[in-house]
Amino acid sequence: xxxxxxxxxxxxxxxxxxxxxxxxxxxxxxxxxxxxxxxxxxxxxxxxxxxxxxxxxxxxxxxxxxxxxxxxxxxxxxxxxxxxxxxxxxxxxxxxxxxxxxxxxxxxxxxxxxxxxxxxxxxxxxxxxxxxxxxxxxxxxxxxxxxxxxxxxxxxxxxxxxxxxxxxxxxxxxxxxxxxxxxxxxxxxxxxxxxxxxxxxxxxxxxxxxxxxxxxxxxxxxxxxxxxxxxxxxxxxxxxxxxxxxxxxxxxxxxxxxxxx
Amino acid sequence: xxxxxxxxxxxxxxxxxxxxxxxxxxxxxxxxxxxxxxxxxxxxxxxxxxxxxxxxxxxxxxxxxxxxxxxxxxxxxxxxxxxxxxxxxxxxxxxxxxxxxxxxxxxxxxxxxxxxxxxxxxxxxxxxxxxxxxxxxxxxxxxxxxxxxxxxxxxxxxxxxxxxxxxxxxxxxxxxxxxxxxxxxxxxxxxxxxxxxxxxxxxxxxxxxxxxxxxxxxxxxxxxxxxxxxxxxxxxxxxxxxxxxxxxxxxxxxxxxxxxxxxxxxxxxxxxxxxxxxxxxxxxxxxxxxxxxxxxxxxxxxxxxxxxxxxxxxxxxxxxxxxxxx
Numbered sequence: 001x002x003x004x005x006x007x008x009x010x011x012x013x014x015x016x017x018x019x020x021x022x023x024x025x026x027x028x029x030x031x032x033x034x035x036x037x038x039x040x041x042x043x044x045x046x047x048x049x050x051x052x053x054x055x056x057x058x059x060x061x062x063x064x065x066x067x068x069x070x071x072x073x074x075x076x077x078x079x080x081x082x083x084x085x086x087x088x089x090x091x092x093x094x095x096x097x098x099x100x101x102x103x104x105x106x107x108x109x110x111x112x113x114x115x116x117x118x119x120x121x122x123x124x125x126x127x128x129x130x131x132x133x134x135x136x137x138x139x140x141x142x143x144x145x146x147x148x149x150x151x152x153x154x155x156x157x158x159x160x161x162x163x164x165x166x167x168x169x170x171x172x173x174x175x176x177x178x179x180x181x182x183x184x185x186x187x188x189x190x191x192x193x194x195x196x197x198x199x200x201x202x203x204x205x206x207x208x209x210x211x212x213x214x215x216x217x218x219x220x221x222x223x224x225x226x227x228x229x230x231x232x233x234x235x236x237x238x239x240x241x242x243x244x245x246x247x248x249x250x251x252x253x254x255x256x257x258x259x260x261x
Numbered sequence: 262x263x264x265x266x267x268x269x270x271x272x273x274x275x276x277x278x279x280x281x282x283x284x285x286x287x288x289x290x291x292x293x294x295x296x297x298x299x300x301x302x303x304x305x306x307x308x309x310x311x312x313x314x315x316x317x318x319x320x321x322x323x324x325x326x327x328x329x330x331x332x333x334x335x336x337x338x339x340x341x342x343x344x345x346x347x348x349x350x351x352x353x354x355x356x357x358x359x360x361x362x363x364x365x366x367x368x369x370x371x372x373x374x375x376x377x378x379x380x381x382x383x384x385x386x387x388x389x390x391x392x393x394x395x396x397x398x399x400x401x402x403x404x405x406x407x408x409x410x411x412x413x414x415x416x417x418x419x420x421x422x423x424x425x426x427x428x429x430x431x432x433x434x435x436x437x438x439x440x441x442x443x444x445x446x447x448x449x450x451x452x453x454x455x456x457x458x459x460x461x462x463x464x465x466x467x468x469x470x471x472x473x474x475x476x477x478x479x480x481x482x483x484x485x486x487x488x489x490x491x492x493x494x495x496x497x498x499x500x501x502x503x504x505x506x507x508x509x510x511x512x513x514x515x516x517x518x519x520x521x522x523x524x525x526x527x528x529x530x531x532x533x534x535x536x537x538x539x540x541x542x543x544x545x546x547x548x549x550x551x552x553x554x555x556x557x558x559x560x561x562x563x564x565x566x567x568x569x570x571x572x573x574x575x576x577x578x579x580x581x582x583x584x585x586x587x
Contacts, residue, residue, distance in 0.1 A: 092412075
């Protein structure tokens with residue numbers, strides 16, 4: 001067991017070290033969601049009125065943008081698996097006395113730490129866009145971001161286990177990211193969308209992640225909530241769902257990663 | 262040949278990739294403190310063997326023990342007992358030398374004070390102490406290799422495995438790496454297991470296993486192997502290569518080896534043989550030379566081929582590709 005934990009922390013430690021040593025990633029990870037918020041907010045803000053009582057478009061979008069940052073960072077966590085393979089560092093890791101499962105967990109934990117950092121940095125602009133912020137909201141946000149990020153990293157690493165080139169991985173993840181974001185209700189409330197779109201959104205696991213973060217910021221509201229089989233999902237249920245999905249994805253990632261090396 | 266128990270003990274070890282038999286039932290032992298070389302062309306099965314000994318590839322059949330631990334059933338213990346320097350770099354180039362070493366120390370669960378002390382000691386030994394905080398990306402090929410050797414030794418391994426340690430380095434850097442390796446053996450008594458296709462590099466080894474097409478075709482000290490070649494080597498070029506070779510066979514009862522337009526033959530007491538030979542051979546000799554056998558001759562003698570990259574055939578190329586892909 002100690003080989004799993006040591007593997008987890010030593011790999012996570014390196015992911016963080018890499019993140020802080022690359023300034024472009026540091027800045028880029030913050031600028032991209034900001035760009036979405038500013039441009040979409042300015043562009044649609046005046047056209048689209050209140051989406052729920054007391055919630056304008058930019059306020060509606062803000063939690064979704066945080067979720068989007070988590071999604072992007074976490075899915076792309078798999079790229080370091082592919083890059084390590086390409087540049088050879090993976091062999092240093094594989095021959096060390098650490099467990100394969102620890103390597104996968106470490107990559108996921110590292111990604112979650114980075115995602116959490118980014119989400120917390122995003123909180124700085126909450127007052128600017130008029131979203132209320134207090135200690136309760138921050139405390140509610142942290143576990144959701146961590147669980148969501150670990151689950152999505154599992155998916156990223158699972159895909160990475162089958163990829164040989166970084167370009168291939170990037171292409172596939174881009175293809176995956178767009179529908180996952182657009183169908184997750186980041187830019188529009190899904191229960192006001194046409195039925196076919198509703199179905200697609202409810203199949204998308206990201207929808208529940210976005211909704212959980214939105215509920216933490218904006219509270220639950222009938223106009224915005226996600227309904228599944230006539231039941232409006234609560235934050236707790238959505239967190240549980242993300243946790244279960246994460247366990248499955250991470251398990252599959254560990255299996256795929258251990259099998260092919 | 263060794264009184265002590267071998268630290269690397271290999272029995273009938275084989276590896277198959279699909280239809281391809283990369284390593285065919287090799288058996289050998291390495292004594293503690295020895296420098297043991299695996300000599301062979303690209304794709305002969307050297308890297309596959311090293312990967313099996315380092316637990317990165319599971320053997321198809323046969324057994325291997327490193328430091329007394331089975332490479333399949335006691336992977337963790339094997340990993341803790343060995344250091345590894347791969348053919349191509351496995352450093353994290355975005356981190357500094359120190360960060361790379363520290364990562365290694367964490368992964369091998371080294372106590373902090375021991376790790377820091379050992380890092381300083383090894384960085385000084387490989388002459389990188391002044392660049393310890395520099396990014397590895399800015400290192401030269403030789404510096405990277407030295408750092409990898411330092412990293413491979415950080416956790417006090419019993420056996421250091423080096424896969425083509427000087428591949429792609431200039432002669433000066435190669436000599437420097439070897440100075441480090443020889444000094445290392447003196448100081449730490451670590452067993453060194455390396456693969457190479459450089460003959461001069463193999464000369465540094467205490468014993469050499471010559472491997473070709475996945476099989477060990479000869480195993481002895483460099484001098485022992487050369488002795489087996491049988492005396493001195495005469496190489497000549499004649500106007501009529503095939504005719505000259507046939508004449509040598511008939512008149513002197515020696516079977517020469519022909520590579521291109523060069524004929525080489527092995528004789529006892531070459532100095533005495535040569536004058537008579539030059540006088541009696543009916544073909545015109547364009548050039549002739551006499552020398553003591555080298556490992557190049559050993560390889561030619563054992564495999565009938567020269568050890569050259571371009572000499573690899575289709576199967577070997579495929580093994581090399583598979584080995585690289587992994």
